[in-house]
Amino acid sequence: MGSQPTAVSWSDDSKKVFFTWNPEAKARDGQYYITPEDTKPKLITPEERRNMPAAVQGVWNKKHTLQLIEKQGDIYILDPKTKKETQLTATVDRESAPMWNVDETKVFYARGDNYYAVTLNGGLTQQLTNFIRGGAGATLPLAPTPMGAGAAGGARGGRQGQGGGAAGQAVAGRGGAAQSGNEQERWLRAQQMDLFDVLKDRAQRGNDGANAGGRFGRASAGGGQAKKMTELQVEDKNLGSIVVSPDGQYVTYRLTKFADGGKATIVPSYVTTSGFTEDIISRTKVGAPLSTSEMFVYDVKRDTMYKVSVKEIPGIKDLPDYVKEYPKQLEERTKANADRAVSMQGPFWSEDGKNGVVIVSAQDNKDRWIMKLNAATGKLSLLDRQRDEAWIGGPGISSFGGSVGWLDNTHYYFQSEATGYSHIYVVDVNTGVKKQLTNGKWEVSGLKLSNDKKSFYFSGNMDHPGVSDYFRLPVTGGTPVKLTSLKGGNEVELSPDEKWLAIRYSYTNKPYELFIQANKAGAKAVQVTDKAASDEFKSYDWRAPEIFSFKNRGGADIYGRVYTPKNPLPSHPAVVFVHGAGYLQDVMYKWSTSYFREFMFNNMLADEGYTVLEIDYTASAGYGRDIRTGIYRHMGGKDLTDHIDAVKILVDKYGVNPKNVGMYGGSYGGFMTLMALFTAPETFSAGAALRSVTDWAHYNHGYTANILNEPFNDEIAYKRSSPINFANGLKGDLLMCHGMIDDNVNYQDIIRLNQKLIELKKDNWSLASYPLESHGFIEPSSWTDEYKRIHALFEASLKK
Structure with a gap:
């Protein structure tokens, strides 16, 4: 076919575009670069690659002049222009996840299980949290833990033994008892017996096999703190999604209770290097028990902790419409009148630390709420509710947040399918007033806020459902400006200084090539590569x-x-x-x-x-x-x-x-x-x-x-x-x-x-x-x- 450029990215200074390419059909791809002024691709040699400075994934200050970085387990302030580094921590423990406070006089960071604040200019280091492990299964990862990961994608259940007996015997659920296991497993067993006559016959003959199972044990560890401050008990849950407010007053976190009893599927691998059949532990099946979580707020100044309340969420008890087709289920669930299980992402704090937004998603995925958090009380108030009797989804809409962010300290943007297509909305978190910025029978994807927070950049299929273009739009609304002009597929990487577009472009019968273009409507896209189609590929007239x-x-x-x-x-x-x-x-x-x-x-x-x-x-x-x-x-x-x-x-x-x-x-x-x-x-x-x-x-x-x-x-x-x-x-x-x-x-x-x-x-x-x-x-x-x-x-x- 040829070689298409992939993995397109910009250098931090916007002077180079890097991409992976293999124009000479070598054994492996090479890394190349161009500049906006010199678009002839140049191969980066192994020596040049070794001498290239490592990409710095730092947290910029407001003026975009300094970065907080983690280096070999310690926290530094880096001046990218002078390359000067100022070390803030020097311990045998690893410090990570640094962030500036609201006036940039302090730096927050994580160490072990807890968060700390160091005052700059030789000031005090303060411990912000005191998480205490407890219970057989407590774990304390500081990275956010996606809800439902265990149920949707992988096994937290241990290896289930396969059924014994003569060759060809069926494998049944735990102990072969029709009433054993959870609701999902009982349903699956009944379905098997309803579908397969042979299983029915064998069950009657008493030859049905059985499984035995277990669960992975989760490591436990002890913890302690000499100085007295409120102990934040984790118990047997998983700690994640720790967020410090910009003013350092509040620390929010999530405790997740992993579901028990989620049996994993086993995939036997027959052709192996060992010569023996080897089992691959795969995923659970739909309907397996799901993990549940709760969000908490720790008030550092008051040294007190409280749970974020979900009772004020509009429609928290609403049942899906399909339940009406099952009268008994409807009666039972109506009588129970239970709050639906939800997951919460955030809070996403405004720059001044005065406003926090939480994205709440119902576990049945029928609702997505954008809520304002009153951190002083742990109560939520509604900014937007998207209800879908089918399921919430679409470009830029996710239970993990999606395309969301702050325009300023009071205006929050997000995407919603309220009109039937995913479009951009802005809400004033103080007044609750919402404004729709884009509209029409087309979708917004890849939403990005400009550096100066005055414009949005996004991809959209405005001209035709099968054509992807790149647009710019003022955050106040108006008519989107189309920046790309090549009809087909445009995958755009905007330069960090927002002056250039690196475009991977293709057409129905023409594989992707790399183009570069000034960030202006009507600017010419200059082709950089020309090896996506080999001579052999070109010799055929592809329709x-x-x-x-x-x-x-x-x-x-x-x-x-x-x-x-x-x-x-x-x-x-x-x-x-x-x-x-x-x-x-x-x-x-x-x-x-x-x-x-x-x-x-x-x-x-x-x-x-x-x-x-x-x-x-x-x-x-x-x-x-x-x-x-x-x-x-x-x-x-x-x-x-x-x-x-x-x-x-x-x-x-x-x-x-x-x-x-x-x-x-x-x-x-x-x-x-x-x-x-x-x-x-x-x-x-x-x-x-x-x-x-x-x-x-x-x-x-x-x-x-x-x-x-x-x-x-x-x-x-x-x-x-x-x-x-x-x-x-x-x-x-x-x-x-x-x-x-x-x-x-x-x-x-x-x-x-x-x-x-x-x-x-x-x-x-x-x-x-x-x-x-x-x-x-x-x-x-x-x-x-x-x-x-x-x-x-x-x-x-x-x-x-």
């Missing part, structure tokens, strides 16, 4: 597929692109490629870094006489809230009917034979392929499902619970969204490909579906397993094998 839009059956605009053959096959077949990742965009006027293999494969299919289609179906990124959440409680619903509607366009406009339409895709695209063949066999006669989710009840929590809630709370959503429940509908030819050490969509998922197909006596399917591949393939031999099989499937099934 730029036709991009079009159509109305789906619900009246929404859906965008697609089509590769048309010059010489269609007599059978007039079509192939539909489905992008993965759920919330991702594929129909764009830029080179796809995720799907360049598929782009080339689709060109090959078109050369051979196939018409090839890709669409940004309901749930894709770039189209606002309604498209983003259109699959809520029914995956394989609107997203699938969008594809069926698109196939009708292929038939009517492009002359495709409706009996010869195939589909392929990976991950979510693999799931979609299964749903297409199982529930719409009259439209799709062949499909290749790659690394597919076959049952959402067995996927992770962080992604799945947003869309389908939890399986034991919303069984309806899971039943109608999981392909394994519709496997009896298979009529066409199905190929499945899956990595055996996939720690994202576990190999167990495809094996469960295979068992179901066996029990249903289906024989028009095959499985290709890849022993050394995870979710994203790495080995060229695996990619080649997979696409040879996909090609052979379509050749055999769609040429009739």
Whole structure:
């Protein structure tokens, strides 16, 4: 293909642009640089790299003249111009996380478990907190700990032993008892028995296997303090998110109680260097118990601690609408009248330290509140509430804060989908008055405040959903100024002095090259690199597929692109490629870094006489809230009917034979392929499902619970969204490909579906397993094998 420039970054002084590149196809990439005045790339030699000063990640003062840095475990003040360093600490302990106080007469920093303040000009060092460990599982990391990390992404449960007995015996839940384990595990066991006849038979014969499990123990340590001050007890919880107010009066922190009983999945690795099968501890499944947390305030002056209250949060007890479909659950939860579990990020303090903002997110992800914190009382007052009966999301919107910050000491900015698209808002934290700065049927992403706090910079798809441009906008509002002019994909790195744009630019059939441009509307973008396409790559006339839009059956605009053959096959077949990742965009006027293999494969299919289609179906990124959440409680619903509607366009406009339409895709695209063949066999006669989710009840929590809630709370959503429940509908030819050490969509998922197909006596399917591949393939031999099989499937099934 050639070499595309990657890892683009600026030097701190804005004099150089660094990037990784390999124009001569060497064994490994090299690091290059240019300057705005000299755009000829220069290779940085190993010696030059060794002599380059290390990048300083410091905290600037207000005048941007001095930096606080950590160096070899001590705190220094650095003057970047003179390179003079003034040492503030010199201990055997590590000091970290330095920050200036409001008038820059003190520096706050962390040492061990606690925070300290040192007065500059030879003053006093004061201890601000006195955290005391306690309990068997207390841990005290000073870095923020993301909520739900244990449940969504990894195992806090120990290794579960696999079931014993004769070869081929089924593995059951703890002790095999139907009523043991937590609610999630009981639900999964009941589902297994409902799905698989063989498991029922073996259970009746008493041959069902059993698992034994445990949990990782968490290290405990002692702590103490000779001087008397309020002891902040951590007990058996995790301490994180410690924030010192700019005036040093308040220290906020979060205590997290890790969930117990979250059983982890195990991924066996069969082809190993040891010659033995080795187990990979993977993630938990959706519905596993979640961690919970509380935020506290310690008042340094008053030497007292109190909890941040959530009772004043509007709607803290609100139940989601879906519960109305479950009368018993509705009755029980209404009677309990419990506050919903939430996570809190921040506080984010104004520069003068007088105002603090906390981002509160409901654990069910139906609400995101922006709240003003009264640190003296621990009470919260509402600035903005975003409620979504599906789930909160979109560009710049996150339970970890998102694109937020201060314009001045009283105005706070954030992004919201209140209008249906993610746009910029500013709120006066004293009056509560909000102002929307951008609007329209397009989205803001990558929001950045200028150095002088007078302008915003952001990326947006204002001109077309598939075109990304870079904009500048006054913080007071107005018309955004478009700074880029090349149609396609513009990935921009703004120089620290904000005078230049380093742009990675691409088009549909042209990989990324590096350009540089002055930070002015209408300025010319000067091309820097020209090796993204090799001579061999250029020798082929790569199609730029036709991009079009159509109305789906619900009246929404859906965008697609089509590769048309010059010489269609007599059978007039079509192939539909489905992008993965759920919330991702594929129909764009830029080179796809995720799907360049598929782009080339689709060109090959078109050369051979196939018409090839890709669409940004309901749930894709770039189209606002309604498209983003259109699959809520029914995956394989609107997203699938969008594809069926698109196939009708292929038939009517492009002359495709409706009996010869195939589909392929990976991950979510693999799931979609299964749903297409199982529930719409009259439209799709062949499909290749790659690394597919076959049952959402067995996927992770962080992604799945947003869309389908939890399986034991919303069984309806899971039943109608999981392909394994519709496997009896298979009529066409199905190929499945899956990595055996996939720690994202576990190999167990495809094996469960295979068992179901066996029990249903289906024989028009095959499985290709890849022993050394995870979710994203790495080995060229695996990619080649997979696409040879996909090609052979379509050749055999769609040429009739």
